[in-house]
Amino acid sequence: MTKDRLLSLDVFRGLTIAAMILVNDPGSWSYVYSPLLHAKWHGCTPTDLIFPFFLFMVGMAVSLGSPKSGEARVQITKKILKRTLYLILxxxxxxxxxxxxxxTLRFPGVLQRIGLVFFAIALMHHYVSSKGQVIIGTSLLIGYWVLISFIPVPGIGEPNVMPDTNFAAWFDRLFLSGHMWSISKTWDPEGLLSTIPAIGxxxxxxxxxxxxxxxxxxTDGLIKVFVLGxxxxxxxxxxxxxxxxxxxxxxxxxxxxTGGIAMNCFGVLYWLLDILKYRTKITFPFEVFGSNAITAYxxxxxxxxxxxxxxxxxxSIHQVLFDGLVDIFDNNHFASLIYAIAFVTLCYLPVFILYKKKIFIKV
Structure with missing residues (x-):
């Protein structure tokens, strides 16, 4: 662990990336335990926490740097733009x-949203005061609520929160038709308009x-985070x-x-790992994942x-391996979970080698 890295942030990021890989790669989508699936529409499962947790940590990582001014601000802006483009590409x-x-290439995606959110909040960190950031964040959330809940949807009618007919879906079809999520085709979970509240x-x-x-x-800062969360x-x-x-x-x-839950979860890790300096072998794999999170993903x-x-x-390799696990365990759901865990382990090995060589790839 290098001295300039925050252990709790790496572990939290690593937990999130490991969980993201786990839920994205079951042995079969027909056999997945319900907590490892997204909510069908409204609601929030453990799986639904993963992506917002990662965006939350993007913000925490940005906060570690001091706001720049003058020529330093120009240079950091160039770096922000460069990193954003890399993530999107x-x-x-x-x-x-x-x-x-x-x-038919899908334009939106997880890394694309991470890039856009990073671009917006990193610029705000260097160009906008803390009070201004609160005002902007609040305005984005309230503005998005007004758009979805009160503005009639062109060509459809009354505002609504149904999958195909809400304002965000209409907006995304306006600009991304033919390049959205292949499963829905009419809306995208990482669409353009819903990226606005994701900045929040x-x-x-x-x-x-x-x-x-x-x-x-x-300790005083930690208490404030728990209260706010x-x-x-x-x-x-x-x-x-x-x-x-x-x-x-x-x-x-x-x-x-999800932001409130993230604050509570990170607060516990920060207290254990960076205040009490508690160390355990259990957290080490997640520290490894977190040190090269984008690479692992x-x-x-x-x-x-x-x-x-x-x-x-x-x-295919995938199907042969899954069928083999089904034969061993005689339980499709459990075999699907074991496949996902094995896949996470496979992805761990390269980032472990990078970690041991002290190579941290920054996108």
Missing amino acids: IGLFLNGFPYFELS TGLLGIFAGQLLFKAEDK NLLIVLALMWEMDFPINKSLWTSSFVLY ALSGILASLFGIIPLANS
């Missing part, structure tokens, strides 16, 4: 791999980071009565709810695609 590469059918998730990470990392008394959860549950908690729409209540996407297309015994 890697995301597009993963969406297209291995066939790269440009006519990143800002919550910045706010939590400022409370924790800038406080002279770390639980206040956000209460506000989210109140707002949910009018604006449902929904990951695919990334509703404003979803931002507050990109690798998982490439391997998953290759396992699905490389032929083996009149089938």
Whole structure:
């Protein structure tokens, strides 16, 4: 572990990436335990927490740097733009791999959203005061609520929060028709309009980071984070009565709810790992994953695609391995879970080698 890295942040990021790979790569989508699936529409499962947790940590990582001014601000802005473009391009590469059918290439995606959120919050960190960031974040969440809940949907009618007919789905079809999520085709869970409230998730990470990392008394900062986190959860549950908690729409209540849970979860890790200096072998694999998180995620996407297309015994590598696990365990759901765990382990090995060589790939 290098001295300039925050252990709790690496572990939390690593837990999130490992969980992301786990839920993305079951042995069979027909046999997945319900906590490892997204909510069908409204609601929030453990799986729905993963992506907002990562965006929250993007904000926390941004908060570790001091705001720049003058020529330093110009240089950091160039770096922010460069990193944003890299994330978007890697995301597009993963969406297209291995066939790269440009006519139907999905434009939105996880890394694309991470890139856009990072771009927005990193610029705000260097150009906007903390008070201004709070005002902007609040305005984004309220504005998005007004758009979805009160503005009539062109060509459809009354505002609604149904999958195909809500304002965000209409907006995305306007600009991304033919290049959206292949499963739905009419809306995208990482669409353009729903990226606006996702910026709020990143800002919550910045706010939590400022409370924790800038406080002279770390315990006092931690208490403030716990209080704020639980206040956000209460506000989210109140707002949910009018604006449902929904990951695919990334509703404003979803931002507050998942942000509050993220603050509580990270607060516990920060207290254990960076205040009490508690060390355990259990956290080490997640520290490894967290130190090269984007690399691990990109690798998982490439391997998953290759396992699905490389032929083996009149089938694919993926199918042969899953069928073998079914034969061993005689339980499709359990075999599917074991496959996912084995896949996470496979992705761990390359990043472990990078960690041992002290190579941390920054996108």
